[in-house]
Amino acid sequence: MSQAGQEKPPILAVNNIEVVYKHVMLVLKGLSLRVPEGAIVALLGSNGAGKSTTLKAISGFLPLEDGEITDGWIEFQGQNLKGLQPHQLVRRGLFQVMEGRHIFEDLTVEENLACGAYTRRNRAQVRADLEKCFDYFPPLKERYKSLAGYLSGGEQQMLAISRALLARPRLMMLDEPSLGLAPLLVEEIFEIIGRINRQEGVTILLVEQNARIALSVSSYGYIMENGRVVLDGPVERLLKDQDVQEFYLGLGAQGGRKSYREVKHYKRRKRWLS
Amino acid sequence: MSFFLELVANGVAVGGVYALIALGFVLIYKATSIINFATGEFMMIGAYFFYTFMVLLGLPAVPAFILVMACSALLGLVVERAILRHMLGQPTISIIMVTIGLSSILLGLAELIWTSDFKSFPPLFPRAPVIIGEVVIRSNFFWGFIIAMAAVAAFALLFKYAKVGVAMRATADDQMAAFSMGINVRSMFTVAWAMGAIAAALGGLIIGNIGGIQPNLGHLGLTIFPVVILGGLDSIAGAVVGGFIVGIVENLAGGYLHDYVRGDVKELAPFVVLVLILLIKPYGLFGKQEIERL
Ligand SMILES: Nc1ncnc2c1ncn2[C@@H]1O[C@H](COP(=O)(O)OP(=O)(O)OP(=O)(O)O)[C@@H](O)[C@H]1O
Ligand SMILES: [Mg+2]
Numbered sequence: 001m002s003q004a005g006q007e008k009p010p011i012l013a014v015n016n017i018e019v020v021y022k023h024v025m026l027v028l029k030g031l032s033l034r035v036p037e038g039a040i041v042a043l044l045g046s047n048g049a050g051k052s053t054t055l056k057a058i059s060g061f062l063p064l065e066d067g068e069i070t071d072g073w074i075e076f077q078g079q080n081l082k083g084l085q086p087h088q089l090v091r092r093g094l095f096q097v098m099e100g101r102h103i104f105e106d107l108t109v110e111e112n113l114a115c116g117a118y119t120r121r122n123r124a125q126v127r128a129d130l131e132k133c134f135d136y137f138p139p140l141k142e143r144y145k146s147l148a149g150y151l152s153g154g155e156q157q158m159l160a161i162s163r164a165l166l167a168r169p170r171l172m173m174l175d176e177p178s179l180g181l182a183p184l185l186v187e188e189i190f191e192i193i194g195r196i197n198r199q200e201g202v203t204i205l206l207v208e209q210n211a212r213i214a215l216s217v218s219s220y221g222y223i224m225e226n227g228r229v230v231l232d233g234p235v236e237r238l239l240k241d242q243d244v245q246e247f248y249l250g251l252g253a254q255g256g257r258k259s260y261r262e263v264k265h266y267k268r269r270k271r272w273l274s
Numbered sequence: 275m276s277f278f279l280e281l282v283a284n285g286v287a288v289g290g291v292y293a294l295i296a297l298g299f300v301l302i303y304k305a306t307s308i309i310n311f312a313t314g315e316f317m318m319i320g321a322y323f324f325y326t327f328m329v330l331l332g333l334p335a336v337p338a339f340i341l342v343m344a345c346s347a348l349l350g351l352v353v354e355r356a357i358l359r360h361m362l363g364q365p366t367i368s369i370i371m372v373t374i375g376l377s378s379i380l381l382g383l384a385e386l387i388w389t390s391d392f393k394s395f396p397p398l399f400p401r402a403p404v405i406i407g408e409v410v411i412r413s414n415f416f417w418g419f420i421i422a423m424a425a426v427a428a429f430a431l432l433f434k435y436a437k438v439g440v441a442m443r444a445t446a447d448d449q450m451a452a453f454s455m456g457i458n459v460r461s462m463f464t465v466a467w468a469m470g471a472i473a474a475a476l477g478g479l480i481i482g483n484i485g486g487i488q489p490n491l492g493h494l495g496l497t498i499f500p501v502v503i504l505g506g507l508d509s510i511a512g513a514v515v516g517g518f519i520v521g522i523v524e525n526l527a528g529g530y531l532h533d534y535v536r537g538d539v540k541e542l543a544p545f546v547v548l549v550l551i552l553l554i555k556p557y558g559l560f561g562k563q564e565i566e567r568l
Pocket of ligand 2: 052
């Protein structure tokens with residue numbers, strides 16, 4: 001596998017992990033990935049490929065779902081994460097925005113945001129970051145006092161990302177931020193994700209089924225099938241890959257790129273589709 | 275008319291104390307989804323703590339009061355850490371059995387330590403009844419009500435505004451998400467047990483001041499149950515409203531029906547109202563629907 005990080009050690013390194021649920025279901029079968037500091041890295045794949053499982057393995061949530069890392073290890077900022085619980089990882093700068101947003105519906109927007117800043121001490125900085133959230137997501141300012149359960153899906157996603165921002169993580173992991181949102185809103189949210197990465201210097205690991213939008217903001221991508229990485233590379237290279245075009249970007253195989261057909265090993269990869 | 279008002283006023287006073295004890299259930303249930311059937315015994319132990327500090331050790335009332343809160347918080351903490359933490363993820367029925375077992379253990383311990391003799395506190399408040407308009411309220415009821423309401427308000431404010439309160443509500447709402455915010459969910463459970471124990475203990479102290487204490491004071495915990503169910507197990511506002519309803523109904527029934535009906539109408543009436551209200555609102559007046567899972 002080619003490496004994303006060159007000289008500098010990556011902020012996150014997942015090394016050949018195996019994950020088993022309920023002691024029997026092998027879901028990740030030797031998965032490795034690297035996230036270089038400052039980058040946006042996309043982790044793509046279809047339903048059930050194991051993307052969310054990968055994030056949960058990193059963020060310490062597996063034991064809560066009766067899952068276990070049975071082989072391999074994960075390093076964050078050079079430190080082995082074995083045995084650390086989710087709330088401890090947040091304090092180390094690793095924050096996961098869970099699939100389906102998981103906002104606190106019975107709490108107000110204000111209280112939700114306060115929960116995002118739960119681990120932080122410096123109130124002045126939190127207030128400054130809150131202003132930034134309002135700049136990125138103006139609707140949150142208008143809905144500041146309302147119950148989060150009454151927000152629209154898009155606003156809830158904005159809230160979920162803002163909570164992450166208020167935690168000031170070194171690495172933010174987003175699990176399908178496009179889920180259930182209208183296409184226009186998806187564009188907007190991803191544009192903001194890109195800005196957050198550049199302006200706040202937050203490294204981002206992005207899990208998506210929507211490959212086109214995810215690759216539009218990322219610099220490197222991994223494609224998973226069935227618990228393994230089947231293809232990875234810089235985004236420019238992935239975008240030119242015929243199978244990626246065909247199966248993930250929804251472009252027809254006929255689209256003038258026939259030359260790729262001749263390359264044998266691309267055919268071999270067709271089995272990802274199973 | 276003044277008889278009616280007096281019944282209502284006394285009902286409100288007692289209801290306020292019920293509300294506080296009901297909070298003992300609610301605070302724990304909200305965060306952990308556990309119904310603590312030892313709440314009555316937490317109450318009884320709280321009253322004995324106060325008796326120990328004030329009568330046996332001769333401390334003034336205020337320090338004794340503060341020590342009661344500290345000791346009952348510790349009791350809640352120990353119970354959670356030593357027992358319930360290890361029951362995480364076990365079937366609800368097992369957890370309920372554990373809390374019932376706990377209530378028997380606490381009862382036994384109380385008999386062992388303080389014997390089953392009747393005990394009472396020295397007078398804490400001026401003896402003279404409080405008179406509001408035409409209504410006369412016994413001073414122990416009146417001051418008990420004031421203390422209970424102050425405690426309920428303190429808990430409500432803590433829940434609404436304090437960082438730990440917001441974190442507890444977040445935990446109650448979505449445990450996974452709370453974890454992902456960096457909230458130590460298990461320590462929130464501990465805090466909930468400590469707070470629930472404090473609420474119950476303060477209630478026990480007030481009740482003990484009104485009627486004296488014996489180890490079986492804890493049985494009152496079950497009579498508080500209609501309050502909790504009425505209000506909805508997970509709602510502070512519900513506990514307060516439920517407390518008042520039960521207090522008032524109890525007093526009115528006792529006052530008006532006592533001469534016509536054999537048996538203890540006063541204790542029966544709240545359950546009748548409870549059944550009627552649950553027929554209309556199955557989740558209690560303020561409860562969320564998820565409670566159904568119980
Ligand atoms: N808690 C669990 N217990 C048992 N099996 C699980 C659990 N969570 C996930 N799985 C299984 O692991 C596999 C991978 O699931 P995962 O949620 O990681 O996929 P995903 O790539 O995130 O899919 P999606 O795009 O649908 O979110 C699936 O077959 C799923 O059924
Ligand atoms: Mg997923």
